[in-house]
Amino acid sequence: MVIYDNKEWIETIVNFYRSYIIRQIFRSTLLVGLITAVLSFIVMEVLQLQIKFHSNVFSLLGIVLSILLVFRTNTAYDRWWEGRKLWGGLVNNSRNMALMVHSLLEGQATEDRNFYAKHIANFAIAMKEHLRKGVKLEELHHLDPVEQKIYQSRQHIPNHIISQLYERTQQLQKNGTISGYDAIPLKTHLQAFTDILGACERIKKTPIPFSYSIYIKTFIMLYTVILPFGLLEEFGYYTILLVMFIFYAFIGVELMAEEIEDPFGLDCNDLPTGNIATTIKNNTYEILCLYAEVEKEDEKELYEKVF
Known part of the structure; x- marks a missing residue:
């Protein structure tokens, strides 16, 4: 995720190039x-055609396309926001469970405290990579050789971690x-872990229907191809700039919806699940009085588009 200050909107606009999706939109627009x-040159200079399309046709098509894009964006944002709420629920349940364990176990119960802290933290880290x-076993904390061998044999490691917490x-x-x-x-909190994981898997494994996504992209491309024929007679070579601007507006909305x-x-607009998992680890260890395991959270930009 790109970290920015939404109050400094001028600086944000100046640094818009940091977003991968913006660079992709610019390349497509160019x-x-x-x-x-090329099309304008051929029509106006080579063939010297006089093509007339009534502007109402493009206005009507533009309205239809706008409605489709609004629905597409709202659907994609709902998935993004639901994912954020689920990870927020994971933070709360992790803290609540750690607080309860802390209140129930005696201060000398170091082994049990370590067990719960380790597995609550590892569940968040494992869930992050599972999605x-x-x-990645090397990211999990304090796995001994026996545990590593067991984890390697498991296809669903988050489930295995929850099972260990239930057993303890x-x-x-x-x-x-x-x-x-x-x-x-x-x-109850362990059941909430399972529910949150299942809901995130639902989002992950149920993308927007393929036909719907292809239809919108095809509609945008066809609209962009025929648009110059309705503008050349009135705007001449200024049609190039107008088509680029209209295409930028439409394809930008579609690509942003596709990304979120x-x-x-690890796209630049995805949720900072790595930071959230680190927060869960630090909070859990601190609540259970295991301060040596608390690490400083990295505030730099941790997420970028994976090519």
């Missing part, structure tokens, strides 16, 4: 401008460290 220039291209909670209940009433809210519909990756 290509359309070049094609329009991308797979969990059940073990503490059986040996009398915590009561059955105390175990109930702990298991999967909010868990």
